[in-house]
Amino acid sequence: MNEQGGRGFIRIPKATFRAHIVDGLRSAILKGEISPGAQVTESSLAEQFGVSRGPLREAMRQLIDEGLLVTIPYTGTHVVELSVDDVREIYSMRVNLEIFAFELVWEKRDEAFRQGLLSRQAELTRCIDSGDDVASIDAELQLHGFVYEVSGHKILQKTWESIRGRLQLYWAAHHRAHGIRGPRRDGHDSYVANALGESLDVMRTEIRAHMARGGQQTEDFLLSSNAGKLERSDVQARATR
Known part of the structure; x- marks a missing residue:
């Protein structure tokens, strides 16, 4: 048996899992796979990245802090588009x-x-x-x-x-x-x-x-x-x- 109770896998720390989601989402935005101004939703991103909404929500919050995403009242969260x-x-x-x-x-x-x-x-x-x-x-x-x-x-x-x-x-x-x-x-x-x-x-x-x-x-x-x-x-x- 291993330190994780013999289940045969190592549990990924929550912070590390969130970082992977952040990296994937950031990369998709910077590569143009999600275009400037595009609306992003938890449901569509969860399906796209194959993750649950909890860590995805935290990842989106980090990208809002980084200035890549912006939340607009009544319209949702979008990739930043600048004039x-x-x-x-x-x-x-x-x-x-x-x-x-x-x-x-x-x-x-x-x-x-x-x-x-x-x-x-x-x-x-x-x-x-x-x-x-x-x-x-x-x-x-x-x-x-x-x-x-x-x-x-x-x-x-x-x-x-x-x-x-x-x-x-x-x-x-x-x-x-x-x-x-x-x-x-x-x-x-x-x-x-x-x-x-x-x-x-x-x-x-x-x-x-x-x-x-x-x-x-x-x-x-x-x-x-x-x-x-x-x-x-x-x-x-x-x-x-």
């Missing part, structure tokens, strides 16, 4: 958040900070080289998230977590639409070099420029997507006349 104005607000907030995070840690940077940042850059490069787009996007956000974690500022960390899921979702959609396999391999070289450099003012400038590039790319993608939707709607409308 161009939403993206502009997120990126303008992100610039100020990241500058503030570096201001908090600048004088505290040590060898552990250096090694931690370089380790995350190396993981991002590894994911890009492997051609895993979803993992690359997550690794990019892990790299940017490092300074928030080191800051020790809990409200700042919570605010970052509330927007990172939305960034993840739209970067994934943007990459799918344009056949991109992850971020540019050298896209964070300047960011990391300046984060480990001597001048906080230079890092502030780097953050503004880095975020401006990402924000503009996301805006362009959303504008082109919306134009495509309008064109398809117009074609369908003419076809029904």
Whole structure:
């Protein structure tokens, strides 16, 4: 007999089971299998993933906290869908958040900070080289998230977590639409070099420029997507006349 009473299997801890559901649901959203704006229900997801509603409900709650799902009164839970104005607000907030995070840690940077940042850059490069787009996007956000974690500022960390899921979702959609396999391999070289450099003012400038590039790319993608939707709607409308 084993430690589980001789039944021949090991019971998966509830937290681990929930994490598996979260990973599966997050992956489905980021791969476009569940599209932005789509409504998700416990019954349909329970059937799709072959799980009970209890842990699924907890998984959905986590993805709401991550910013991938949103609950709208009287209409249910949906995959987040952002407008161009939403993206502009997120990126303008992100610039100020990241500058503030570096201001908090600048004088505290040590060898552990250096090694931690370089380790995350190396993981991002590894994911890009492997051609895993979803993992690359997550690794990019892990790299940017490092300074928030080191800051020790809990409200700042919570605010970052509330927007990172939305960034993840739209970067994934943007990459799918344009056949991109992850971020540019050298896209964070300047960011990391300046984060480990001597001048906080230079890092502030780097953050503004880095975020401006990402924000503009996301805006362009959303504008082109919306134009495509309008064109398809117009074609369908003419076809029904």
